[in-house]
Amino acid sequence: MNQEYIKPDSWSIIEEGFERERVKSSESLFSIGNGAMGQRANFEEKYSGDTFQGSYIAGVYYPDKTRVGWWKNGYPEYFAKVLNAPNWIGIDVFIEGEALDLATCKVVKDFRRELNMKEGWYRRSFTAFTPNEVELAVKVTRFLSLDLDEIGAIKYEIKPLNTDVEITALPYLDSGITNEDSNWDDKFWSTTNLISEGKQAFIEASTMKTNFATCTFMRTKLFLNKKEIDRDPASVQQDELSIGHSYVQKVKKGEAFEIHKFGGYVVDTNHKKEALVPAAKSALKTASDLGFDALLELQKEAWNKIWEMSDITIEGDIKAQQGIRFNIFQLNQTYSGKDSRLNIGPKGFTGEKYGGSTYWDTEAYCIPFYMATKDQGVARNLLEYRFNHLEKAIENAEKLGFSNGAALYPMVTMNGEECHNEWEITFEEIHRNGAIAFAIYNYYRFTGDYSYIPEMGLEVLIGIARFWQQRATLSEKRNKYVILGVTGPNEYENNVNNNWYTNYLAKWCIDYAVEQLQKVKDGYPDDYDRIIGKTKLTDSEKSKWMKVAAKMYFPYSKEKEVFLQQDGFLDKELISVADLPKSERPINQKWSWDRILRSPYIKQGDVLQGFYFFEEHFTTEELGKHFDFYEPFTVHESSLSPCLHSIQAAKLNRMEQAYVFYLRTSRLDLDDYNKEVEEGLHITSMAGTWMSIVEGFGGMRIVDDKLSFAPKIPRQWNAYSFKVNFRKRILKINVSHDESKFELDGKEEMSIRVNGKKVVLTPREEVIVKK
């Protein structure tokens, strides 16, 4: 744990007191988003202290030049990254001509931030004593509308406390912004048009190279003591990149002056390029006609609906409660599932690192959350995203020398093209391909919706199977197929041979593709013919795949009775993490890379990732053996690691351990375990936190096409509850130390399993299973 300033609260994230060193961390923690755009918790008014400005538009990225030491063939030329977009939130405030700036105020007291997760808004309030001796109470409420997802709204309230003052408010738009994470100080935006029209303003700007055309817009309403002042700006301050509207108002001591600002973005991915300004005007009119308060009511309703389905309650442990809600809130802020062109960046809309791009995190960690808490169309959209990128994945594989439609999905992508450039990751961390196939399997297993496979998924599976067959090498020595030169999920090993997880997944992908080919052939002959026609798959090729799958090599130690993470793992010096001096950790900050590589330490579960995906292939005893062997070497220096270990520890009835892992995953950002929250939040691992409760403590699985639970509860909690949307039926589960309660909606009975026993649920009748 690295910080403790966030107040425990079951529904809100709260900071009290103004400390300049915390500003950047809080800018991350209090970020807001609505799936279409995101906004770090930057101040509206001028702030001359240290800050990290970030406004992001989903799907709008820039191809920054690849930066690399020695160039390797096959590297992508560009590294796509999410862009800091033009600023729409800015409102400069001048008190008697002097700029309000928390960094220069004589006193700032009662500073408070609240991110109200229940209702989906962010509020900042403070009392400031300005250099020119004015005492002001300020309260700013901001949200990004879930309903009107091109719209954000700000209510900026100022009350002079000790004197009458003249306040100048300057709401503005600014496209002269920079990116923190830029490689080459390139200009990212080209501003093409600035329009000021009464209380409204518009900046049209396009991204360089990618040519996304956007319009950033604003409209202002003023109120004095809740009464609207209908007035055009006193003056317009415009330069090449920005427009500000100046409003001057005399405000008496004790009076409340409010600036309501509506703003946001429209993008040519959703509108015609030439119709951006009209689209912006229309969005502004809707918002402005509704007004801030009505729009906020809609926001509360929308979030209420989300929580209705996705909330997890925890009784008796407020920090755990706050943690899980923060995770669920951020996941919903990041991805709404409406748009299959979008995906879930590891930092969502809260920072620039990892470029806002798509990783295998989506398939391995995020899909279960969205499947169970949303309409199944959301998860299907995530699968479609990869289907839409299949051609690019085939091109990507071709660049690396594969042929005949073999597909290698990129490690990191925005538009389907690879945009990561470290050889040991880009070229070698190929297990990502398997996670994409697994997600198809997982989607059907959970939703029962087979239609994706004949419509789209089978082509993806064929491309992936082709890749694995071509990527494997027949070792004459072993008379087995080996997979050489890979990096597994544990990125603390590079360029290893026969990473067990990769080999296992490769074999499974081929087996699964073959099985689905038969199933589609039998059940969807037209789709089958179309796909075979398109992919030109022959029986002889398929038999090549099957040979590879049948003769895949798996490193195993007879002595230890475990599968080996890779060839040669037992040559390492096997000192457990517990025996490492604390001062040497985290090893990624303390050790040189070569030392990390030749050590046995595991950044995130690797063999155990395989045991997670394919739990039913192994006995609990085998899981225990592998967990006992690998967990002691796991340093969890990836945010994706503890959740998986929490689930497996729970399965193994090691609840103390499971709870420790759970806390670490759920409050990773709130408590800033990795000392980097100022760079943004770890969004994708938040889905893992959800899994820790539902799959870990709740023991939820699909067994024989039915939901199954094995509820457990950490001793620190009194009770917890969650809901799942299983095949359009909503099931609520409530677990306490003595019993579990199950309640189903809908009209028909449904049978589930609890601790291995069949339980029949009748709608709206709570079933209690005693411990």
Added chain:
Amino acid sequence: MNQEYIKPDSWSIIEEGFERERVKSSESLFSIGNGAMGQRANFEEKYSGDTFQGSYIAGVYYPDKTRVGWWKNGYPEYFAKVLNAPNWIGIDVFIEGEALDLATCKVVKDFRRELNMKEGWYRRSFTAFTPNEVELAVKVTRFLSLDLDEIGAIKYEIKPLNTDVEITALPYLDSGITNEDSNWDDKFWSTTNLISEGKQAFIEASTMKTNFATCTFMRTKLFLNKKEIDRDPASVQQDELSIGHSYVQKVKKGEAFEIHKFGGYVVDTNHKKEALVPAAKSALKTASDLGFDALLELQKEAWNKIWEMSDITIEGDIKAQQGIRFNIFQLNQTYSGKDSRLNIGPKGFTGEKYGGSTYWDTEAYCIPFYMATKDQGVARNLLEYRFNHLEKAIENAEKLGFSNGAALYPMVTMNGEECHNEWEITFEEIHRNGAIAFAIYNYYRFTGDYSYIPEMGLEVLIGIARFWQQRATLSEKRNKYVILGVTGPNEYENNVNNNWYTNYLAKWCIDYAVEQLQKVKDGYPDDYDRIIGKTKLTDSEKSKWMKVAAKMYFPYSKEKEVFLQQDGFLDKELISVADLPKSERPINQKWSWDRILRSPYIKQGDVLQGFYFFEEHFTTEELGKHFDFYEPFTVHESSLSPCLHSIQAAKLNRMEQAYVFYLRTSRLDLDDYNKEVEEGLHITSMAGTWMSIVEGFGGMRIVDDKLSFAPKIPRQWNAYSFKVNFRKRILKINVSHDESKFELDGKEEMSIRVNGKKVVLTPREEVIVKK
């Protein structure tokens, strides 16, 4: 082969005809150097075509910022690189006010370059028809003085052929230069002082960050029809970074106008910083008093002396003759051995790539050449260079987590600090440490000068032995010491376990260090006590070393009867290079890095490098087996590869193969095999070419402390000869198809072995050994 425009000639490199596309290649090939500075063959007068300007000062470097994707702990922050230094060669020429520029002349005929290797000068001549209709004959001769190594001299002769003209000559100095290979467009030089005094000018400039203070200087003499015109410049053209002296001269048709320019650098590594201008004046006075022609005579004598000792003659194969002389010439241009602070950059003074830094090339490839063709002090200077860097090598190892005086020499260095930043090289290509120990062994073996070891070498050996002991890991599984996570000489494998060459060298280093400890203890007890006191080496530590050496693991295949390049090598798909389509080669241009890594292809000999170093540890049959196994997978995409294979092929009596490898190594740059000569020459591999003849064809070895030969000759040659300086005795060897002749200088007899038989040589009496 990529080009063929260099005319075959036994003593000169000649280009005829002006082709703009060849300018940059020729700028490399016609480079001149004198160990202290170097100069690409850039034109003196203005040239508006494509060119790569390069003037270099030995030992003057700049720490360019490291450029890397994902930062790894332990990376150096800076990448030292040789700097393009201020230009001293420039002479702008104006004909009736119009600049002479070969890129804009109406006609350029009789263009010819000659690099006269015998005498050490470079000449360029041409007839130009200028845009303003003047026909001019120009001849420019340039050299960097070996005797006055701060001085370069240019004789620029212009003869108008069709009319009387006014010629303005503007010799200049310019510190406003840029580097091609700069990462960040940083300014590298800070110009502090410009002085113009009569015919002389001086620019004082310091490198940024490293603060090398330099003075670049010039002095001009003019001649008309060989008669000196003693005249100060008509005007001085000076700005912030440059000084030009304008001389205006009416020249009648047929008259010869000559500009003699003396220039160069003095540096604060050799002079007091405040005395640079006086030092420059003194150097200029000496040069100018001597005059161009006398200085050139000294140059010829100096080169004559070099050739006297280091020439290799080849009869009946002019291209092979030209190739070997070009190699010997360049090695002598690059490193004179006078200064133990200097070393041999892979591109010498001919380009910027590889930063002009020191690699293991010096110890593995260059030392034998300098040992055999120079006074032994030269090789000793190269060893001292590493001794002087021992503290930095210890710091470098500490950065990577080693302790107690373990030393890891840098992969690339200027001043002893590591300055390379790819983890798989910097952190893992640790075999370089072994080459440094081997060079100590090799130096003593060849020169018989043991004094280096007690004085300096033993400390180096202790630091290296400590490193290997700490770097090895006890594999409980094998009950052997393994070395995990390394890159061998074959850089087409990264992060492998138990690279045979590395393991073998590690064991040998420890054994050798232990042996030398005993020898120094016995023979040099005072040195021993000093060194033990300083290094605090204990018997218990030494016994730890010995345990590692005794239980070192060597991967071996019983079936193939060869040592394996690394663990798992036999899992690869073993298709020989000959069976690869030509279109796929060179693989480093055609294949992605992952494909290269999982292939069996070898960039340069790896196991065979070990067989080269430790030939006497193995039988010829074993060499043959390993050569037969590995050679078919070797793609020789490193310039250091073919020479070693040539030597081993010769040893195995495979002379056709040896000859092919020889040609490839000796004309690598002249024929531009790798399509990159414009970036500079491959200097360090040129020493390998010398070895190919002396050790390969001549079969020279040291056996039982005596010189031994096994002369062979390619069928394409009539005869060849070389000389070696063996322990201060000069021996000349002449080999033809029927016989070998040996001739010794000095006063005493010396016995050698020829084809295994003892031969006693009497000074100045040729001994003929018949085939």
